[in-house]
Amino acid sequence: MKVLVSGGAGFIGSNVVETLETKGAKVVVLDDFSHAGYKNLLNLKAEVICADILDRDLYRKMPKFDAVIHEAAITDTTLPDERKMVMVNFEGFKNVFNFCAAKKIKLVYASSAGVYGNGPSPMKEDQSLEPHNIYAYSKYLCDRYAKAYALKSKIPLVVGLRYFNVYGPREHHKGSSASMIYQLYLQMKEGKRPRIFKYGEQKRDFIYVKDVARITVDALKLKKNAILNVGCGAARSFNEIISCLNKNMGKSLEPDYFDNPYAGVYQDFTCADSGLLKKNKLSAEFSLEKGIEDYIKNYLSANR
Template sequence: MSMRALVTGGSGFIGSQLALKLEKDGHTVTVMDDFFSADPGNLKAFTGRVIRQDVSQDFDTDEKFDSIFHQAAITDPRHPNDDEVFKRNVNGFKNILNLAKNHGSKVVYASTAGVYGNGPVPMKEEQDKECTTSYALSKLEMEKIAKDNEGQVHLVGLRYFNVFGPHEIHKGRPASMIYHLWKQMREGKRPRLFQWGEQIRDFIYVEDVVKANLCALTATPGVYNVGTGVGTSFNQLVTYLNQAMGTHFEPEYFEMPFDGKTYQHHTLADIEKAKRHLHFEAEWKMGEAVKDYVSFLDANILVP
């Protein structure tokens, strides 16, 4: 059935992919974004309404929404201003919750696997949290607020692991490693990895993340991991890229510039809860997703 949906942060990476998919599925979609870290070009094919609004400021809207997909946030885990991260991410979420209460809307909101820090793997939703950045803390605070509002609004939080795919380039440094390594290799350079490339991430393709958001509308309210349940080391990532690009680059290793405590060395989603109650399982296998993304980048992005 067709619904009226609001996508906050809808000109960003995940938000734009979600807005376009919702529109393609026949829903009436409104995007709200203040273009803090967005690429307006991501919405080239979007025909719905775009409202320029900072959701962390008081606002009202004349539209009523059945569902709100809240993606708007400061998304750089190393953003230098902790107060700004908290203000935008937490106040923004509170405003969206109020809007949902007024409209009787369902809310699906983006959280992060950053809340697990360097906790044990596979990471289970209920395990102790080890937030090491203000970004992760702001997301955990959003989850706490959601818990306090349980029963009043249909609320589903999605802890995304490392998302990659088309529409992410405007993010710059916080864009995925897959993009950065592809760019280095396209420029004929060896891909640069932290010593010794053994760090592991649960990378997930953006198409699967969009699917998880749609599953959330009919899921049991709560918080879920959105990962694949498969870890890929940085060295393996270079192998996938070489295969997709037809190249034979060896990684060039350099010393990790970050404090080892704030850097996540190994992330891996436990996907059992999401399978059972979100009815979500990622479909893309890593090698295939990298191949698909490389085709997109080669066709759309010019590298000097």
């Protein structure tokens, strides 16, 4: 199987590349390296095309693939530039979608739990969407486009995956948009008290990137178009994360609480309804405890 992974030099994309290669697939990474970490691709065999998904000429030169996994996007959810966000995340998505339609290639793409905003939880795929920032709106546009054109376009398969909060190896390049688990780990490693918004009881559905990569690749086997939540189906607090990190790092650092500057647009509670994911025989295997343990033991402590 030959697969094109856009955003393949990024966090989730490079984990997807690794999972595909483990399964014997031949992978081509399409990434403009605007927000990537080249180290993510060391030890992987994938061919690399350094290009922008907005470049329409690019697709004319592309060979045929069996599948495209589309991860490329602007992932800084605090970026205020609406034009840039919609251009890359939505127009870029449409270019990839149209390429798949023209060549009759399966498409799995990254959407986001951000589309639910502060809507009711557990969040179900068919509930009304309330994107609270331009990033979430750009993903909402992708889902709406996929729903409207998937059948008409004759693409063999279109699957949108609404990732919840992903953490794990290969996120070091993301800086302030890396997972809170990684950012708190870095603070605690320096011996500093972990800084979180008052009073740490905001809850999120955290999912380990190994689960996300496996689910993303397995989604290529679905028989029907779908939009699926990709979460564990459990909401865990930032206080719980800190106690998990303390346990795995052999520390006992107390949280340092501060006012949330994003109050009003911040998702205070996210939890995936993972029923549809499970119905499609896809589900997360790592609990928060197991995920953090694997991440620290096998990657962060081992400097991988």
